Amino acid sequence: MDTYQQAKDKLTLHWGEMGAKWGINRTMAQVHALLFASEKPLCAEEIMDELQISRGNVSMSLRELMNWGIVTKMHIKGERKEFYTTEKDVWQFFKIISQERKKREIDPTINALRDVLRDLDTIDTPESAYTRRQVADLLELVETGDKLYHMIEKMDYPRVMKLIKQFL
Amino acid sequence: MDTYQQAKDKLTLHWGEMGAKWGINRTMAQVHALLFASEKPLCAEEIMDELQISRGNVSMSLRELMNWGIVTKMHIKGERKEFYTTEKDVWQFFKIISQERKKREIDPTINALRDVLRDLDTIDTPESAYTRRQVADLLELVETGDKLYHMIEKMDYPRVMKLIKQFL
DNA sequence: CAATTGATTCAGTACGTACTGAATATTCAA
DNA sequence: TTGAATATTCAGTACGTACTGAATCAATTG
Numbered sequence: 001m002d003t004y005q006q007a008k009d010k011l012t013l014h015w016g017e018m019g020a021k022w023g024i025n026r027t028m029a030q031v032h033a034l035l036f037a038s039e040k041p042l043c044a045e046e047i048m049d050e051l052q053i054s055r056g057n058v059s060m061s062l063r064e065l066m067n068w069g070i071v072t073k074m075h076i077k078g079e080r081k082e083f084y085t086t087e088k089d090v091w092q093f094f095k096i097i098s099q100e101r102k103k104r105e106i107d108p109t110i111n112a113l114r115d116v117l118r119d120l121d122t123i124d125t126p127e128s129a130y131t132r133r134q135v136a137d138l139l140e141l142v143e144t145g146d147k148l149y150h151m152i153e154k155m156d157y158p159r160v161m162k163l164i165k166q167f168l
Numbered sequence: 169m170d171t172y173q174q175a176k177d178k179l180t181l182h183w184g185e186m187g188a189k190w191g192i193n194r195t196m197a198q199v200h201a202l203l204f205a206s207e208k209p210l211c212a213e214e215i216m217d218e219l220q221i222s223r224g225n226v227s228m229s230l231r232e233l234m235n236w237g238i239v240t241k242m243h244i245k246g247e248r249k250e251f252y253t254t255e256k257d258v259w260q261f262f263k264i265i266s267q268e269r270k271k272r273e274i275d276p277t278i279n280a281l282r283d284v285l286r287d288l289d290t291i292d293t294p295e296s297a298y299t300r301r302q303v304a305d306l307l308e309l310v311e312t313g314d315k316l317y318h319m320i321e322k323m324d325y326p327r328v329m330k331l332i333k334q335f336l
Numbered sequence: 337c338a339a340t341t342g343a344t345t346c347a348g349t350a351c352g353t354a355c356t357g358a359a360t361a362t363t364c365a366a
Numbered sequence: 367t368t369g370a371a372t373a374t375t376c377a378g379t380a381c382g383t384a385c386t387g388a389a390t391c392a393a394t395t396g
Binding site for chain 4: 193194195221222223224225228248
């Protein structure tokens with residue numbers, strides 16, 4: 001096996017680990033890494049071979065990645081089978097991931113905490129007063145996360161870099 | 169069951185969901201929510217009852233939370249059993265979580281990507297050149313995340329708020 | 337020191353998610 | 367329209383993580 005292949009294997013392996021810790025499943029992240037690292041679009045068969053996974057798994061992982069908006073299906077002239085490619089710009093990629101995580105994690109949590117807060121407002125005991133304050137703080141934190149998301153969404157990459165440099 | 173209890177249940181339920189999506193396991197996050205919302209420290213038995221989980225599970229969840237540095241064990245004068253409490257300041261809490269996630273996710277990924285990059289430097293083909301560029305971009309993104317962590321670490325809460333307001 | 341209370345450990349198990357591969361559907365060329 | 371190539375679906379299963387509860391360990395008290 002050549003070194004290029006080894007490097008690719010190492011990349012998909014680790015990007016898979018990283019993905020798993022980020023709520024994207026391991027295989028999905030590996031498929032993404034593969035497409036991301038490859039200049040030309042890949043077909044299902046190539047992905048199967050590279051990652052040693054089943055046809056069904058490739059199909060489902062690609063569908064899920066397309067749902068996330070990270071991968072797109074494309075036709076290649078003269079080819080019968082479908083090819084797949086991914087967003088190649090890392091910042092764009094990061095924004096899509098952030099958006100999805102906001103939708104799945106931040107938004108429902110904000111709703112739930114607001115709901116709890118409303119419930120606590122109908123009670124008047126010393127312990128509920130304390131809890132209310134704590135939950136309010138928690139909500140504020142999550143809302144800050146939400147605002148941070150909106151901030152990132154509007155920024156371009158050089159701007160983020162510049163901002164960070166100011167603080168280091 | 170009183171409304172206060174219902175509110176607490178709702179809180180632990182949802183904070184548990186949120187935690188699960190953040191790589192903290194559900195029960196751990198629920199235990200944390202309970203301690204966070206309670207003014208007085210709680211003992212293992214109280215946690216068992218509130219969350220309807222086994223003694224062993226409480227013990228393991230608390231240990232893990234203590235490993236993360238979010239929960240501390242404390243003695244109460246005249247009491248034989250141990251009591252547990254958690255960091256009550258949300259910003260402090262957030263910093264601890266961020267630190268842990270950086271250690272578990274960002275740092276290993278940076279190492280892996282650097283490693284891959286070194287491997288790719290020993291090859292000289294058109295496809296490896298493309299891959300090299302992509303991996304370098306990915307690494308830069310993750311390193312930006314790392315820098316963001318260091319930025320947050322140094323800031324206090326009011327400062328973060330102020331910064332965000334500037335951008336909205 | 338025994339007895340009692342409480343904490344910890346861990347083998348066994350439950351449970352949920354991810355994966356396979358065969359059956360089915362779809363597309364396209366002849 | 368048929369057959370070949372490709373894609374999708376999904377029932378069954380593998381696999382890993384989380385949980386239980388009994389056994390064990392530790393601490394405290396009389």
